Amino acid sequence: MKRTLQAVSNKFSQWFLHHRSFAGYIEPVIQHFKPAWRADLYRAHIECVEKTAEHFIRISLRPEHNWPTHLAGQHINITVEMNGRLLTRTFTIASCPYERDKQGCISLLVRVDLNGRFTSQLYEQLKKTAWVNISKPQGIFVVQSLKKPLLMIAGGSGITPIAAMLAQHLRDIQEPVRLVYFAKADQHQLVEQLTQLETEHRNFSFELCTRAHSKPLSYYISVSKLVDVYCCGPNEMLHEVQQVCGDLGLKYFDEVFGLKQAPTDHSLDMGAEHTLNVDGQVISVNSSDVLLEQLEEKNVAVTRGCGIGICHQCQCVKSKGVVRDIRTGALSDNGHQLIQLCISQPVSDLEVTL
The missing domain is CATH 2.40.30.10 (Translation factors)
Structure with missing residues (x-):
C-alpha cells in the first residue's frame, strides 16, 4: 500500500509539478x-x-x-x-x-x-x-563463522573493515586470529587500536608488513592451516591471495578496495583508439581505460560520483557504439542505452549525451 501511494504521488509530481518525485x-x-x-x-x-x-x-x-x-x-x-x-x-x-x-x-x-x-x-x-x-549499511564482507581460526590480510586502507570485524568479534572467538597488515613504511593505520586488541585477547596477534621487506603472501597463508581467510586491499593483492587460497583449498572472503574488474576478454583489442562524439565535441579515446577518466583528462565537464558504479551520478545516454562493463565484462548493444561512464570502456566509436 505504501509503495502504491508513493508511486501515485510521484506520478502526480511528474505531471503537475514537473519534478521526478513529490519528496524531491x-x-x-x-x-x-x-x-x-x-x-x-x-x-x-x-x-x-x-x-x-x-x-x-x-x-x-x-x-x-x-x-x-x-x-x-x-x-x-x-x-x-x-x-x-x-x-x-x-x-x-x-x-x-x-x-x-x-x-x-x-x-x-x-x-x-x-x-x-x-x-x-x-x-x-x-x-x-x-x-x-x-545510505543504509551495505555489503556482505562480514565474518561468516566464529568457530574457526581466522587469517586476516589487509592492504593499505583495507585495514578499515578488518579492524571493525576484530573489534566486534574477538570477544566471541576462542580460536586463533592472525592479522597480516601491509602498507607503505610509516603508513599503517589504527595501530594503537590493534595493539590494544592484542593486549586484551591472547588469541589475537598481528604483524605490520611492507611488500618490499616481508615474506611473500603465500608464506603467511600456507603456514596457517584450516583457517578462513579474509582479505581487503588492492586488486593485485586480492588476486594473489585468492589464488593461494584456491590452491590450498581454504575458504576465502574478500572486499576489493576500489572497483573489482572482470577478467579482460582477450578477443577484444583493449588498446585500440576510437572517436567519441560527446554533445557534438569529437575527441579521441582508447579501450585501455574507462570513459570517465579519459573525459576528465581531456577537461570535459562530467559529473563524477563514487567512481565505482554505485551511485549512478555519471550516468549518461549512449546513442551509438559499444562499451564494455569492466565489472562484468558484458558488452552493450549498439543503440540507445543508459551507461555509467566510470565503469564503461569504449570498444568502438561512440556517441554520448551528457
Missing part, C-alpha cells in the same frame, strides 16, 4: 526545519573530523535514530554538498556496532587522494558544515 519537490521546504534532509537518504551529524596522518582523516558521525544498525565490515555511501553539487562516495565503517550502541556514533577512516575531487576537499568541507547524508 518538497525537499527545500523540509530542509528549513531539518538541514540536509533528502528523500531516500539518512541524515548524520558530524561530531568530529580530524587529520590522523599525512593522508588520512577520521570522521565521527551521529546517524539519525532510524538508521539501521550495521554489521562490522559493511560500508555506506556518504553524500556531501560541495560547490553547489551533491557528490557521493563509498567508505567502509571503521567502527563496530558496539560503539554505536554505546556512543550513538560511527566512524570513518578516509584516505585522502590529493588529486581527487572529493577526498582532497573533504576535510575543509566537513569543517564548514554540520550534516551529511548517508
Whole structure:
C-alpha cells in the first residue's frame, strides 16, 4: 500500500509539478526545519573530523535514530554538498556496532587522494558544515563463522573493515586470529587500536608488513592451516591471495578496495583508439581505460560520483557504439542505452549525451 501511494504521488509530481518525485519537490521546504534532509537518504551529524596522518582523516558521525544498525565490515555511501553539487562516495565503517550502541556514533577512516575531487576537499568541507547524508549499511564482507581460526590480510586502507570485524568479534572467538597488515613504511593505520586488541585477547596477534621487506603472501597463508581467510586491499593483492587460497583449498572472503574488474576478454583489442562524439565535441579515446577518466583528462565537464558504479551520478545516454562493463565484462548493444561512464570502456566509436 505504501509503495502504491508513493508511486501515485510521484506520478502526480511528474505531471503537475514537473519534478521526478513529490519528496524531491518538497525537499527545500523540509530542509528549513531539518538541514540536509533528502528523500531516500539518512541524515548524520558530524561530531568530529580530524587529520590522523599525512593522508588520512577520521570522521565521527551521529546517524539519525532510524538508521539501521550495521554489521562490522559493511560500508555506506556518504553524500556531501560541495560547490553547489551533491557528490557521493563509498567508505567502509571503521567502527563496530558496539560503539554505536554505546556512543550513538560511527566512524570513518578516509584516505585522502590529493588529486581527487572529493577526498582532497573533504576535510575543509566537513569543517564548514554540520550534516551529511548517508545510505543504509551495505555489503556482505562480514565474518561468516566464529568457530574457526581466522587469517586476516589487509592492504593499505583495507585495514578499515578488518579492524571493525576484530573489534566486534574477538570477544566471541576462542580460536586463533592472525592479522597480516601491509602498507607503505610509516603508513599503517589504527595501530594503537590493534595493539590494544592484542593486549586484551591472547588469541589475537598481528604483524605490520611492507611488500618490499616481508615474506611473500603465500608464506603467511600456507603456514596457517584450516583457517578462513579474509582479505581487503588492492586488486593485485586480492588476486594473489585468492589464488593461494584456491590452491590450498581454504575458504576465502574478500572486499576489493576500489572497483573489482572482470577478467579482460582477450578477443577484444583493449588498446585500440576510437572517436567519441560527446554533445557534438569529437575527441579521441582508447579501450585501455574507462570513459570517465579519459573525459576528465581531456577537461570535459562530467559529473563524477563514487567512481565505482554505485551511485549512478555519471550516468549518461549512449546513442551509438559499444562499451564494455569492466565489472562484468558484458558488452552493450549498439543503440540507445543508459551507461555509467566510470565503469564503461569504449570498444568502438561512440556517441554520448551528457
